[in-house]
Amino acid sequence: MTLARFVDPLPLPALAKPVGQRAHPAYPGKQLPLYRMEMRAFKTQLHRDLPATPLWGYGGTFPGPTLLAQRNHPLLIEWANALPEKHFLPIDHTIHGAERDKPQVRTVAHVHGARVSPSSDGYPEEWFAPGHATLSHYPNAQDAATLWYHDHAMGITRLNIYAGLLGAYLIHDDAEQSLGLPSGDCDLPLILCDRLIAKDGQLYYPVSDDPQAPWVSECNGNAILCNGKLFPFLEVEPRRYRLRLINAANTRFYEMSLSGGLSLTQIASDQGLLAAPVSRQRVTLYPAERADVVIDFSGMDGKHVQLRQQAEAIMEFRVRDRGRRDTGTMPATLRTIERLAPASAVRDRVLSLGEQDDAGGSAMMMMLGGKHWSAPVTEDPRQDTTEIWSMVNLTGDAHPMHLHLVRFQVLERRPFDLFAWNESKTLKYTGPAIPPTPEEMGWKDTVRADPGMVTRIIARFEGEPGRYVWHCHLLEHEDNEMMRPFQLLPA
Ligand code: C2O
Ligand code: CU
Structure with a gap:
C-alpha cells in the first residue's frame, strides 16, 4: 500500500469538557467536575486517500x-458503553x-499511571456491556505526568484498544x-x-490457523498512526514544542528520531519530569511507555523536519x-528525584516472566510467577511499605x-543463568548489574x-488498600494469562 505522505494535518484530540458537577462520597462537601466519556462506533478517514475506517x-x-x-483537583468520569452488541474483531x-x-x-476503562x-x-x-455505564473518581493527587486511558476488559483488551478505545490524560502541577x-x-x-489496514480502509486483526482459537501472540501493523492519522504533517513555528x-x-516498540540529525530533549518519562533534561538522538518506547520531549525549531523557518520510526x-x-x-529557555534541572534505597525494602519478590507451571498446558501461554490469572493472589504488599520486585x-x-x-x-538489569533457574529455581547471576540509563x-x-x-x-506501595493488577503491556500477552492481581493490604 503506497500512500501519499504528509497530506493530512495532524489531528489534535479535542479537550474533554465537563458536562456538569456532582458530589461524591469520597470527597465530602465538594462538588466535582463531571466528565462523560461515551464509547461509540464511528467511521473516520485514517488518510486522505483511504475510504473511511470503522472504529470504536x-x-x-x-x-x-x-x-x-x-x-489535587479531583474529577469524576462517567464511562458509558454505547457500543454495538457485536464485536468487529475476532474474539478467542x-x-x-x-x-x-x-x-x-x-x-472497562483504566487510566494508566493514575493513583x-x-x-x-x-x-x-x-466490565460492563453496551447500555451500561460506571462512575469513576480520580483524585489526581500525584505529580504532573503524561498518563493515558484505555480499555482493560478481561480477555479482549487487545481487541478493544485496537478498535480505538484509548486517549491521553494529562496531569499538570504548579x-x-x-x-x-x-x-x-x-x-x-x-x-x-x-494497525493493519487494508486497501478498503478496514482494520484487520491477525488470527491463528485455528478458527476455534484465533489468538495470536503478537500484532504488528502495516501502518503507524500519529494521533489516528497516517503520515500527517504539523505546521509549527520556529520555537520550542513539547511533544508527549x-x-x-x-506489540510494537518504537525508535523515534528526527531527520537532519536534529536532537530531541527528553524531559519526562512515564510518571513525570526527569531530574534534568536528557538530549537524545533516538527515543525508544515500548508499549505503554511515555516520553515527553522538547523539540526546538528555532531558526528553522521554511524547513521541513520528519519524525522517524x-x-x-x-x-x-x-x-x-x-x-x-519563544522567550523561555530549558532549565538545567527539572525536579529533585529522591532515589529509593534498596535497604528500605521490606521484601524482594522474585517473579518469573513466562514460566509454565503445568507441563500439559498451552505451549503459547505466558504467565507471571508461574501462575494463571485465576490462581489466588500471591503479590500482597502492605500499604506504605517499600518492596523490590525482581x-x-x-x-x-x-x-x-x-x-x-x-x-x-x-x-538494575542483570544477566542470569537460565539453566540453573530451570534446574532448581535458583537465581544465579552471570554478570554485573547494568544500571538504568539517564532517561530511565x-x-x-x-x-x-x-x-x-x-x-x-x-x-513504595502507597494508596488505598484493595485489589489491583500487574501485567505485561504487550496486549496479546496481557489477554492470555500474562496478568496477575495484586492485593494492597492495609497498613
Ligand atoms: Cu495500560 Cu493495566 O494498563
Ligand atoms: Cu509479554
Missing part, C-alpha cells in the same frame, strides 16, 4: 478526547474471561508550570500506534514563522511490565524486562 472510540473519536487535570473464546457465556462486547482507589481503577473483571516549558498550543500529545509521546501499540518517516513538521517568539525473564522477548497504582524506580532514572510505571535478564524495580 471514546466520544466517538480516535484517539478519544484529552483529559486535562490539575494536581478459549481465552480466560472471554468465554461464550459472556457478552461479546464488554468494556486511584480499587473501585475506580478499571479492574479487568468489572512545580512543572513554573519551569517555563512550552505550554498551551505548543504542548501536544502524540499518540503512536500501528505515548506508545499505545499492541526507525528508518521510516511517519510524520512531518513544517516550520513557518508567524511572528510569535522480574526474571525466562522468554526470548522483552516484555514491558506495568504495575497499577504505584510509580517505581528501575534499580525518573519515575516509571512500565519497564522493559529484557530477555536473559532479571529486571529489578523498587516501589
Whole structure:
C-alpha cells in the first residue's frame, strides 16, 4: 500500500469538557467536575486517500478526547458503553474471561499511571456491556505526568484498544508550570500506534490457523498512526514544542528520531519530569511507555523536519514563522528525584516472566510467577511499605511490565543463568548489574524486562488498600494469562 505522505494535518484530540458537577462520597462537601466519556462506533478517514475506517472510540473519536487535570483537583468520569452488541474483531473464546457465556462486547476503562482507589481503577473483571455505564473518581493527587486511558476488559483488551478505545490524560502541577516549558498550543500529545489496514480502509486483526482459537501472540501493523492519522504533517513555528509521546501499540516498540540529525530533549518519562533534561538522538518506547520531549525549531523557518520510526518517516513538521517568539529557555534541572534505597525494602519478590507451571498446558501461554490469572493472589504488599520486585525473564522477548497504582524506580538489569533457574529455581547471576540509563532514572510505571535478564524495580506501595493488577503491556500477552492481581493490604 503506497500512500501519499504528509497530506493530512495532524489531528489534535479535542479537550474533554465537563458536562456538569456532582458530589461524591469520597470527597465530602465538594462538588466535582463531571466528565462523560461515551464509547461509540464511528467511521473516520485514517488518510486522505483511504475510504473511511470503522472504529470504536471514546466520544466517538480516535484517539478519544484529552483529559486535562490539575494536581489535587479531583474529577469524576462517567464511562458509558454505547457500543454495538457485536464485536468487529475476532474474539478467542478459549481465552480466560472471554468465554461464550459472556457478552461479546464488554468494556472497562483504566487510566494508566493514575493513583486511584480499587473501585475506580478499571479492574479487568468489572466490565460492563453496551447500555451500561460506571462512575469513576480520580483524585489526581500525584505529580504532573503524561498518563493515558484505555480499555482493560478481561480477555479482549487487545481487541478493544485496537478498535480505538484509548486517549491521553494529562496531569499538570504548579512545580512543572513554573519551569517555563512550552505550554498551551505548543504542548501536544502524540499518540503512536500501528494497525493493519487494508486497501478498503478496514482494520484487520491477525488470527491463528485455528478458527476455534484465533489468538495470536503478537500484532504488528502495516501502518503507524500519529494521533489516528497516517503520515500527517504539523505546521509549527520556529520555537520550542513539547511533544508527549505515548506508545499505545499492541506489540510494537518504537525508535523515534528526527531527520537532519536534529536532537530531541527528553524531559519526562512515564510518571513525570526527569531530574534534568536528557538530549537524545533516538527515543525508544515500548508499549505503554511515555516520553515527553522538547523539540526546538528555532531558526528553522521554511524547513521541513520528519519524525522517524526507525528508518521510516511517519510524520512531518513544517516550520513557518508567524511572528510569535519563544522567550523561555530549558532549565538545567527539572525536579529533585529522591532515589529509593534498596535497604528500605521490606521484601524482594522474585517473579518469573513466562514460566509454565503445568507441563500439559498451552505451549503459547505466558504467565507471571508461574501462575494463571485465576490462581489466588500471591503479590500482597502492605500499604506504605517499600518492596523490590525482581522480574526474571525466562522468554526470548522483552516484555514491558506495568504495575497499577504505584510509580517505581528501575534499580538494575542483570544477566542470569537460565539453566540453573530451570534446574532448581535458583537465581544465579552471570554478570554485573547494568544500571538504568539517564532517561530511565525518573519515575516509571512500565519497564522493559529484557530477555536473559532479571529486571529489578523498587516501589513504595502507597494508596488505598484493595485489589489491583500487574501485567505485561504487550496486549496479546496481557489477554492470555500474562496478568496477575495484586492485593494492597492495609497498613
Ligand atoms: Cu495500560 Cu493495566 O494498563
Ligand atoms: Cu509479554
